[in-house]
Amino acid sequence: MSAPAAESTSIDPRRISGIVIGASAGGVDALSVLLPALQRQATVPVFVVLHLPRDRPSLLADIFASKCALPCREAQDKEPVVPGTIYFAPPDYHLLLDRGPGAWPHLALSADALVNFSRPAIDVLFESAADIYGECLLGIVLTGGNHDGAAGLKAIHEAQGQTIVQDPADAQLSFMPEAALATVTPSAVMSLAQIARLLSGL
Template identity: 65%
Template sequence: MPRLEGRFDAIVIGTSAGGVEALSVLLPALPPALRASVFVVLHLPRDRPSLLVDIFEHRCRHRIREAEDKEPVEPGSIYFAPPDYHLLVDRGRDRVVRVALSSDDMVHFSRPSIDVLFEAAADLYGCRLLGIVLTGGNEDGAAGLAAVRRLGGVCVVQDPDDAQAAYMPQAALKKVEPDFVLPIRQIAELLGGL
């Protein structure tokens, strides 16, 4: 089994169709001592409340929350993008890393957008970022993962043959040569070794 080398301050995960099932394997595998903050974009209907916190809070050993604008980022917490808002991270003048929510235009017909999160996180965390693209039905995440790669982060893509919807991982593989292309259970093992 491959291992991740280095220390990560943040992990960004992007997914769409089939994402709840994939995250149900991945998020519970995160080790209890994980200090990295985890940010997740799952494409959701824009006009309904998200149930992701309810779905995952009893399955995971980490604090899980729907991201709120301007809140300080806490190590070891998992943040879900709320419906109809882009999720970003930024360091303010006080040097504290905070969540930022944006209602800017949709990207690839999506808000929240995986690309928006990945690009903001890559700018902030550079080589201390782990980016993961999972199952999904559009190309959101490919450009964002390319930004993670360009700024020195580690890139993981779910094996398209293992994905419920192969298009998103395939699009990522066309733009980026990732460090790992693995089925979801092996990505979970990879994260479990952090």
């Protein structure tokens, strides 16, 4: 499925209170373009699911800590969300958002069954975040080789949140963006460079 690569003006950065990003194959390279674009003064929390080997520790927080202006952490169960922080789902656990006590959402980890052959799964994060942030959520689906993220992006759309799909022509593997585009009409279809420019303005 093809999609236009022109940058959309329909994304309203003023509405964004939380960002969820999902990626699979090629995701480390894609995230290396996007996450460093976030400026130190950004107050939006960012939650990332990247499909990982379930039997090995993740080094994502360490890898990106030296590249990003915002602090990077591996998500911990029942941890309150801190604004202006990038959270990575740990291997072999689904990452979810929960209302929890207090004013801020809390993180939750689950060892429930694989979703789309994955744990962590993008759909699980996106759907739980849509329940918490509603119209103030931005969901981004990047490169990958399966359809994880498509249903989650639809949930964000139905909650009146904003959605971006990486231009399949710009993706290392186009299957995941194409699956998302076959499921929902996003707010924007953008290249990595265009998404990075948007994030840098937050």
